[in-house]
Amino acid sequence: MTSMPSSPLSRVRVGSAPDSWGVWFPDDPAQVPWRRFLDEVAAAGYEWIELGPYGYLPTDPVVLAEETARRGLKVSAGTVFTGLHHGPAVWEKTWEHVSSVAELTRATGARHLVVIPSFWRDDRTGAVLEPAELTPAQWRDLTGQTERLGHEVRERYGLTIVVHPHADTHIDTEAHVTRFLDATDPALVSLCLDTGHYAYCGGDSVELIETYGERLGYLHLKQVDPEILARVRAEGTPFGPAVARGVMCEPPAGVPALGPVLEAAARLDTDLFAIVEQDMYPCAPDRPLPIARRTRAFLRSCGV
Known part of the structure; x- marks a missing residue:
């Protein structure tokens, strides 16, 4: 009796992240405690998680391994925040942050480091920190320093960096994302496509995958509410306040279709992680688990 060939979707490993529990910061009274997050993400049916902001989950690798293993959880990636368009002057400070996260990420057995560019306006207050557009020199610094980061992280920690286009950063729209990809070495820099952020900034995720598929190293699954998005875009609302207004919504209610x-x-x-991230900061502590359970059931209906 011959076995049926497995679906290509079987190579997609689904998980969730602290973000889906309203966690944006290492320590914040508005966020659920880390033990509750771990309990609930396992209860929702997920096997894979991200570390979230460094310091939210235990940074002692032995403690972290014990806490995740006893809940049947494994780590897919760590996350770092960078401002590499500022050039070599910020390298040492950047590397200090990156190396701490990369060391913990490697200790968990994960192979990816999600790299998020710095915000040009504050995600809490909406205050403008710098121009929304980079100069040509800043683009050269951004791409060159990101390639350097990819090389160092791979050589020292055996990890692959996946750069995450993000609203209110300099890598956001289709034009900025494609400019960044065209200017970086595929051997050093891969893409973390966040479907919600890309839609928030007007991009088409399917088109990006079909055009730059060889660059895709990681997925964040997220949707935006088109009606709220239209309002916050028309009003120029910063990303943080837009999230508080519910711009990121529970699938399958939003766009893009996952x-x-x-x-x-x-x-x-190819083997690929697809990590659910529904931005919900701040949110009531009892809200995330029911959403997470429904989202996991929905994704099973999509074949993953």
Whole structure:
């Protein structure tokens, strides 16, 4: 009796992240305690998690390994925040942050480091910190220093960096994302496509996967509410306050449709993490778990 061939979607490993529990900061009274997050993400049916902001989960690798293993959880990636468009002057400070996260990430057995560019306006207050557009020299610094980061992280820690386009950063719109990808070495820099952020900034995730599929190293699954998005874009609302207004919504209520995104990713026929991230800062502590359970059930209906 011959066995049926496995679906390409079987190579997509689904998880969730502290972000889906309203966690944006290492320590904040508005956030759920880390033990509760671990308990609930396991209860929702997820096997994979991200570390979230460094310091939220235990930074002692022995403690972290014990706490995740007894809940049947494994770590897919760590996350770092960078301002590499400022050039070599910020390298040492950046590396100090990156090395701490990379060391913990490696200790968990994860192989990816999600790299988020710095915000040009504050995600709490909306205060403008610098111009929204980079100069040509800043673009050269951003791409060159990111390649350096990719090389150092790979050589020292054996990890792959996946750069995460993000609202209110300099890598956000289709034009900025494609400019960044075209200017960086595929051997050193991969893409973490966040479907919600890309839609928030006007991009088409399926088109990006079909055009730059060889660069895709990681997925964040997220949707935006198109009606709220239209209002916050028209009003120029910063990303943080937009999240507080519910711009990121529970699937399948928003855009983009996640089924076609997953199918496009599956056609690449490569192992891929797809981590659910529904930005909900701040949120009531009892809100995330029911959403997480429904989202996991929805993703199973999509074949993953």
